[in-house]
Amino acid sequence: MRKTLVLPYSDDAILSIKAGDDVLLSGVLYVGRDQVHKKLYEALENGEPLPFDFSGNAIYYMGPSPAPEGFVIGAAGPTTSARMDRFSPRLIESGLRVMVGKGPRSKSVAEGIAEHKGLYLQAYGGCGALYSSCILSAETVAYPELGPEALLRLSVKDFPAICIIDSSGDIWRG
Amino acid sequence: MEPDRAISRVVHAIIEAERKLPSDVFECINSAVPSGGKAESVMNAIKQNLEIASRCNLPMCQDTGVFWCLASIGRNSGVSLPLIESVINSAAAEAAEKGFLRKSVVSEPYKARKNTETNLPPFIYYELTDGDAVELSFLLKGxxxxxxxxxxxxxxxxxxxxxxxxxxxxxxxxxxxxxxxxxxxxxxxxxxxxxxxxxxxxxxxxxxxxxxxxxxxxxxxxxxxxxxxxxxxxxxxxxxxxxxxxxxxxxxxxxxxxxxxxxxxxxxxxxxxx
The missing domain is CATH 3.30.1330 (60s Ribosomal Protein L30; Chain: A;)
Known part of the structure; x- marks a missing residue:
């Protein structure tokens, strides 16, 4: 089914999305990939404050190419989610419930999503120009020293994705 | 010898390659008949993405890759190796800037992983071939x-x-x-x-x-x-x-x-x- 998900999300909206649904995301979307995950994980371990509130917010695994003049961002498609698997269960435990990336997740991530009623959405891999056209604004929130891997906040409109793991732990296997 | 002209040809070719697939690769994607359902959705998204990349002059993927280059050098080309190396390095540097490519390369892979901020170095191989031409093959590898x-x-x-x-x-x-x-x-x-x-x-x-x-x-x-x-x-x-x-x-x-x-x-x- 075709669904929409407005971000920040409401609990009801998450529960209504099922594995295999086509989902259009609109609203605020945070961006972080490998090094951001390592830093968020370390912040949690050390009891330090997080650079954004996990509650209600989704994270997108992405590192954009530079924005040419007249663009808010360059190409901006998803990166491989599996590399985040070592950090995600800890982040999910701490309230991060909606993740957007590409490719399969580990068993422990799927279990965490089921337990905490989250979602894993897959964006279309390699489609950087397509996603660039869904992004209305982009700003750096933290870790600017990471360059293309910095933590960003995007505003997106009709950002297409597919639900792979839903809040009851069902996994879309094709 | 016209190194500047050579460099600009390489720069142009790299930037073009980030935005448009070679025609044989494009044809493979375009003519594939997906098995329906999500397979079809993904193939349609890829085609739409290629259309946007080409129309907007954006890289098709944010992972614009590392520069992998094979220099195939004709034994009778009479070209100096340092010149070839310099053309490759200069063109890669210029393409990364002018093509708005992502700076995806870090130094010290298992330690500091500091971004080189240039997408350099390119990874270059050299081989000798028959004839008198020099061919540079760039793979932009995600x-x-x-x-x-x-x-x-x-x-x-x-x-x-x-x-x-x-x-x-x-x-x-x-x-x-x-x-x-x-x-x-x-x-x-x-x-x-x-x-x-x-x-x-x-x-x-x-x-x-x-x-x-x-x-x-x-x-x-x-x-x-x-x-x-x-x-x-x-x-x-x-x-x-x-x-x-x-x-x-x-x-x-x-x-x-x-x-x-x-x-x-x-x-x-x-x-x-x-």
Whole structure:
């Protein structure tokens, strides 16, 4: 089914999305990939404050190419989610419930999503120009020293994705 | 010798390659008949993405890759190696800036991982060829797929079946991670590193064994990983294979996995153009 998900999300909206649904995301979307995950994980371990509130917010695994003049961002498609698997269960435990990336997740991530009623959405891999056209604004929130891997906040409109793991732990296997 | 003109030809070719696929690669994607459902959604998104990239002059993928370059130098070209190296380095640097490519390279891979902020260095190979031309083959290699590339040192008695089995196992392990449908480069023989090198050079040459390539292609498609890893057909769109002599005790088999965005540029300089 075709669904929409407005971000920040409401609990009801998450529960209504099922594995295999086509989902259009609109609203605020945070961006972080490998090094951001390592830093968020370390912040949690050390009891330090997080650079954004996990509650209600989704994270997108992405590192954009530079924005040419007249663009808010360059190409901006998803990166491989599996590399985040070592950090995600800890982040999910701490309230991060909606993740957007590409490719399969580990068993422990799927279990965490089921337990905490989250979602894993897959964006279309390699489609950087397509996603660039869904992004209305982009700003750096933290870790600017990471360059293309910095933590960003995007505003997106009709950002297409597919639900792979839903809040009851069902996994879309094709 | 006109190094500036040579550099600008290379820069143009790299930037173009980030935005438009080579016509044979595009044709493979365009003519593939997906098995419906999500397979069709993914293939449609890829086509829409290519249209936007071309129309807006944006890289098709945010992972604009590392610069992998093979310099094939004619024995009678009379061109100096340092000049070729300098053209490659200068062109890569300029393309990264002018093409708004992502700076994806870090120094000290297992330590500080500090971004070089230039997307340099390029990874350059040199080989000698017959004739008097110089050809630069650039593969703009993304790492979602490169992380799925691998090598196996098979037993010398495993033969064709062993090669097919090894590639299928590597692709099974890759699953939906490398942005399928993929293009595969297979390198067989030599030493461990030579097989790996051949698996990348294969993207720039006719397969040396069309029959085995076809067998690998159909076996990988039987895995049913599907576009985006969401099941169905196609999982792979092309397989090119190169081989060379090897030791009596070994059968090295290397696989380079390339995502659907098989971005490459070939720039040929005839004698006197470089």
């Amino acid at each position: 790492f979602g797929s490169e992380n799925c590339s691998s090598i196996r040192m098979l037993r010398p008695t495993e033969g064709e079946d062993g090669v097919v089995k090894a590639v299928v196992e590597m692709m099974k392990e890759a699953g939906g991670k490398p942005c399928p449908p993929v293009f595969l480069g297979v390198g067989i023989g030599g030493t461990m590193d030579r097989a790996a090198f051949l698996s990348k050079k294969a993207f720039f040459r006719e397969s040396m064994d069309a029959e085995l390539s076809a067998r690998i292609l159909s076996s990988v498609n039987e895995l049913g990983i599907g576009p985006g890893g969401l099941g169905g057909y196609p999982t792979a769109l092309g397989v090119s294979l190169l081989y060379e002599p090897t030791h009596i005790a070994g059968l090295p088999v290397a696989l380079t996995v390339n995502c659907w965005a098989e971005r490459k540029a070939v720039i040929r300089f005839e004698r006197g153009e470089l």
